[in-house]
Amino acid sequence: MAKNIAIDGPAGAGKSTIAKRIAKELGMIYVDTGAMYRAMGLFFHRQGIDPQDEAAIGREAENAQVTIRYENGQQQVYLNGENVTARLRTEEAGQMASRVSVYPAVRRKLVWLQQQMAASQDVVMDGRDIGTVVLPKADLKVYLTADSRVRAMRRVGELREKGQECDLQEIERDIIERDYQDMHREESPLRQAEDAVLVDTSQMDIDQAVQAVVRLFQERVL
Numbered sequence: 001m002a003k004n005i006a007i008d009g010p011a012g013a014g015k016s017t018i019a020k021r022i023a024k025e026l027g028m029i030y031v032d033t034g035a036m037y038r039a040m041g042l043f044f045h046r047q048g049i050d051p052q053d054e055a056a057i058g059r060e061a062e063n064a065q066v067t068i069r070y071e072n073g074q075q076q077v078y079l080n081g082e083n084v085t086a087r088l089r090t091e092e093a094g095q096m097a098s099r100v101s102v103y104p105a106v107r108r109k110l111v112w113l114q115q116q117m118a119a120s121q122d123v124v125m126d127g128r129d130i131g132t133v134v135l136p137k138a139d140l141k142v143y144l145t146a147d148s149r150v151r152a153m154r155r156v157g158e159l160r161e162k163g164q165e166c167d168l169q170e171i172e173r174d175i176i177e178r179d180y181q182d183m184h185r186e187e188s189p190l191r192q193a194e195d196a197v198l199v200d201t202s203q204m205d206i207d208q209a210v211q212a213v214v215r216l217f218q219e220r221v222l
């Protein structure tokens with residue numbers, strides 16, 4: 001049976017960096033589900049569809065083919081045959097993903113794909129509904145979070161490293177708004193699964209957070 005680790009939590013908690021490292025250490029595949037929602041957001045944006053227009057999103061969702069491939073061990077996201085990975089990590093793509101991820105037509109499609117991936121291989125999968133909806137029987141569930149100011153400071157650091165100027169308060173506002181949207185939507189809202197372990201990384205660096213989860217996996221699963 002494939003082994004699965006589910007990692008959920010709010011925007012900017014360090015999920016993808018930490019999950020990627022855990023996967024490497026444990027010899028598992030990292031699946032970034034946020035990137036799939038971002039690709040769907042990009043698709044609707046390119047089609048000129050208003051993210052409020054549920055009927056149009058429901059109609060068009062079936063025309064978006066999101067596929068995941070691994071090239072040199074890195075996840076690549078294809079949208080209708082085009083590699084869009086490099087276009088997905090902007091704040092706008094994150095906001096767009098958060099808006100379109102409220103619709104059942106979008107979620108159904110991606111959840112199915114995610115479940116297929118986890119059934120046949122050992123995965124560390126991160127997102128908002130992995131422990132609650134996508135992989136309710138995951139071997140280990142972690143809810144990874146951090147204080148919103150700490151998350152905003154980390155995001156500012158990443159953006160500045162890439163040479164992009166940004167405003168801490170604006171980023172924190174954006175993070176709080178996205179948390180609200182993700183936690184209060186009707187369909188699969190972000191919440192900690194009852195059997196998930198809470199890991200608050202506000203006072204941890206990446207190494208400490210990775211080791212905390214690897215230890216949990218060794219204690220509970222191996």
Ligand code: DC
Nearest residue numbers: 033034035037097098101127128129
């Ligand atoms: O993890 P991220 O920031 O790349 O995710 C972008 C948005 O996609 C997030 O704000 C909500 C949505 N999302 C979701 O609804 N369910 C997931 N499993 C992953 C992401």
